[in-house]
Amino acid sequence: MSAHATTNEFALRLRPDSADLFLRADAHLLCKWVVRQRARLIWFCIALIIIGSGIYGATMGIWREPLQALYTGIKLPLVILLTTCGNGLLNGMLAPLLGLQVGFRQSFVLVLISFALASLILAAFSPVALFLVWNTPPLNGTTRLSSPEYGFLQLTLAGFIAAAGIIGNVRLLPLLRGWTNSYAIARRVLFVWLATNLFLGSQIAWVLRPFIWDPAGKTRFIGTEYFRGSFYETVFEATRRLIIKHEQNF
């Protein structure tokens, strides 16, 4: 509270170097930004997403080659922005139905804030990810899809994204709490937004694959089979094959 009193008008101004204030995700300050500086906040979040997740994307892609780094650096922010836009209408409808009285634009900004926070966290993870990429044997005859090193790389990079996403969303909870009197409503809305964004985001990422390596061919912005199958079908099929194989072995 006292911190707010001392920063008051200065803190209210959202500036390009306000990332530290943004990262603290102070509910009161973010609320003021959402209500009074919405347009500025939207551009600020978009910039953070492009820079933050772009850096992490480039780190992912550099394992293969610089061109893949460029492509993944573009695609990762694209996944986030397309997910936010694709679910904007749905999230805006679901919020009031679940008891959170926010408008379409406000719900859009709130989701954007969580993604921007996640992107900043991803940017912070990038040096660690780069160290991991640097330590992973390069793509050559000895590194295959089934290589444990490649599996570890995939899992760790995906784990960083999951961690950043969870932290970004959890940091949004106090802000949602500021809009409603009920913690239960804030949690419910957050969970539903998380579920819808995860559902669409996974498929958009599937369409825009590969992010690390396409073993089928040379480096492309989007793989040749971009609209073939869905993420969930593939997971379902893989699980089914695994169960059938396990039953046969048993």
Added chain:
Amino acid sequence: MNELNPTAGPIPPTIATPPRLSKPVPLGEDPADREPITGPLTAVEAVLRAPRRIMYQLRQPGSGQLILEMLLVSLVCSLIYGLVVGTFSMGPQLLAAPVKIAGGLLVSALICLPSLYIFTCLSGSEARLSEIFGLVAGLLMLMTILLIGFAPVAWLFSQSTESVVWMGVLHLVFWFIATMFGLKFLDAGFSHSKARSSAGLYTWVIIFILVAVQMTTALRPIVGKSDTFFPTQKKFFLSHWGDSLNAPARPAGQ
């Protein structure tokens, strides 16, 4: 939050807890309930943010205009969602799917309307037929505008997959979520009708879901392609689902 906001300006609104069936706040007691609904867009906003406005207006004379507007919105939204469904198979399905979805939804509601009225009367409700009709129109409107919210997701999946079963399941899940919110609206409206029990309404909900699901089988194919507009063979929906799951994977055009 207000204490930190020394200057006047828009602040995040605080919301009231929604009334429960056991002790609902009477409609019209809050001045916000009495705000007029001036057109279809206002009706859409009201059903999402302030459904009590719709429930109150349905009890006023001349509620027919509002009911018509809600039906119109439902029709337009279901046609748009149908178009998205049709993009999976393209060709004639671009026309067939919107017609089948919009028609199926309205016919399902119409078929179930008399039973809802009877059940509400049996429950001791004082709601008039026009009010019940209006609540069902509100249910349809909320369902279909939620389906519009799901439309971008549905479109992306329909362009990605070739599995009819997968798309069918996805559309059913979206329809089910939208229906749950619609039924919640109906339940809230029903709680103001001085009914002694909700058992009749819950029975009707089961009937409505069964009718709507059977309608998808009666009007098949909605997702895939067919040579005829209507099916040539009668089937129960469980049998149709079983057949679809056991059928070999077919691409969208077959």
